[in-house]
Amino acid sequence: MKVRLITIGDEILIGQIVDTNSAYIAQHLNKIGLEVDEILSIKDDFQTIVETFERISKESDIIITTGGLGPTKDDKTKHALCEFLQTELVMDEAVLNFLEERYQKLNRPLNELNRNQALLPKGSIALPNPLGTAPGIWTEFDGKLIINLQGVPFEMKNLLKTEVIPRLQQKFSLPFVIHRFLSVSHFPESELAITLNDWEDHLPNNISVAYLPERSKVKLRLTGKGENKEQIKAQLEQEVQKLIPLLGERLDSTTKDSIAVILGDLLRELKLTISTAESCTGGEIASMLTSVSGSSEYFYGSVVSYATEVKKNVLNVSEKTIETHTVVSEEVAKEMAEGVRNLLKTELSVSTTGVAGPAKGEDGKEVGTVWVAFGNQEIVQTKSYFFPYLEREDFIAQVARLALQNVFEFVKEHYS
């Protein structure tokens, strides 16, 4: 089954927005055993859309588009679909009724452009979209399927979950695709590949592996395919068991994905609590921790001490330490970690102070300099990093990840 996703809209092609829709759709299709072969982003230009449909439809079974379903002149998906199908738009009375009711409730007139949202290609089915005005569109022709969804993520996501996925599962009998992730630290990718060479050569045909390098880590993704879900799971588990001795102590996790999840599981298991004191990361560590559902069990909170006054008045960092060592220093990082742990009454804490750039810090420290402190009441450890090449946003994300990674290693060393 060949599946292709098409994102329609110039905003992706000029890099104004990042296409998060495709990853979301691919992930959810994957869960029901549909693999995406190709993702395309094209201009919202009538001719381009028609030509893309013509080219792609020959080599695809399912095409899912996002974007270009709105009411304005730059929304051309529906018209291009009609041209491609050599059909015309007809009024869908059910959608029109829905729109009339919706606008009545909103106490707004249903203008011509809104009415046109109820026009659908003849033979297509409307996928009800309670969160917006335009419906999704489901079109079957010549044994193929085209699905048009909204570009606005929350409308698209809801339509995908409530309409598209159930309909796809009903229409096709699908194989299972299951992934397992392993996370490895301090193992250079090429060295790892040599270590796993023999194992890789003996993998069953329906299991594949991919190396996903991050800075100090590599993630391994094992993918199994087949008709029998339990059997694939067992196969994957078998391979993971073979990998455990090969990876040794550098294996961080055999089940989960992000460091916030891995650390969260460990903290929950050990019944530990944590707080963060953030200067240069500006709340990103807190954000990462709270992005995990159920994190309130171990994450108490954070003080984002962007201003020096906040470091002094709220986190109790001493004036003298700042004067002697400047705000971006090992000593201040330590006092921040201690301060937040005392204030929020947690077992553990982690702090950051650094210069995210692009301008130098007040104290003249170079852009890319950062101190991280982490520990408990007995021990506070520190690490410094220097990432002069990273852009502000990447610097913040990288430091936040490393901060959590350090806490993870600290907990493994001192509590297990």
Next chain:
Amino acid sequence: MKVRLITIGDEILIGQIVDTNSAYIAQHLNKIGLEVDEILSIKDDFQTIVETFERISKESDIIITTGGLGPTKDDKTKHALCEFLQTELVMDEAVLNFLEERYQKLNRPLNELNRNQALLPKGSIALPNPLGTAPGIWTEFDGKLIINLQGVPFEMKNLLKTEVIPRLQQKFSLPFVIHRFLSVSHFPESELAITLNDWEDHLPNNISVAYLPERSKVKLRLTGKGENKEQIKAQLEQEVQKLIPLLGERLDSTTKDSIAVILGDLLRELKLTISTAESCTGGEIASMLTSVSGSSEYFYGSVVSYATEVKKNVLNVSEKTIETHTVVSEEVAKEMAEGVRNLLKTELSVSTTGVAGPAKGEDGKEVGTVWVAFGNQEIVQTKSYFFPYLEREDFIAQVARLALQNVFEFVKEHYS
């Protein structure tokens, strides 16, 4: 000039990671007048990569790929490029020397897989990559250009800025593409389109407009193209001046993009300072504020009070208020905003308390319920929202945006 980007790697197609590289590249190409026609994500499968090069090269002048340049078996870009070019890999001595020095410094042996990173297709040029091991690859053939870059974002970004962009500017004489953004609130997209219909019909040929709807906002993007940078800028300014009276009070900004930037500019101009007290947004508002370079001028910091104890002990929310109204309530939001403003000594503050889900809050409040409080010493206003359809991550992002939007409107109303 036809430009295509190709992202190579299964991790995008299974939705494991979001393709942020393409947006970054597109944005930077755009700045030097190169427009991307299409973005493709394909499997890291040898045959697929070769076939894609064959198909795409016919209709493109510049192809930029990311991914698949690493040392492991699932990295196939270089080999596929050779197959497509009908050439062979040859050792690049300069790259090999660089690798030898690098590994000596790291005190690690240069293994076979690492040495292979210095192999390049015959006739290709290595783009030095000081942040990694594999170089980028620059290949010209038949008047076309193929550039292969890393998939790891920080390596790719550095190569793009230091090598690719300067070389492209040297090689081509490029037109200018300039964008202007306007941000409009509380103006439904279809109503806006009708209001602007006449204006849109009279746009010069080299200026186009796009509507980019968000929840309570629409962004308008004007794009101008031409040989004369100053002339395009003047044309765009002229169109913006025509739009100002048409959009009236609902126009938020004629220059900038995100609410964090717009609000930041306003706070800086009025010399106001702000702090945040975040429960359900878990530091996301602080993150958004600090994502803007220079935000330390107006953003003092934040207390992320995820645990109820932190709300009480640090933010001084009264036990009685929590008992009477529960933690997700208008009253608690107010006291949080007051608490953080007093603690961090800022003029303004904003707070959030709600249930991001997927599990219900401790006090049984429905998932998607949230209270936002914002104001200064004299006035604290509140708003409640209910977003039961949003996923955790989107809920947090949406509430954070709305929180800043409310502060923006508060400041406009009370300070200007």
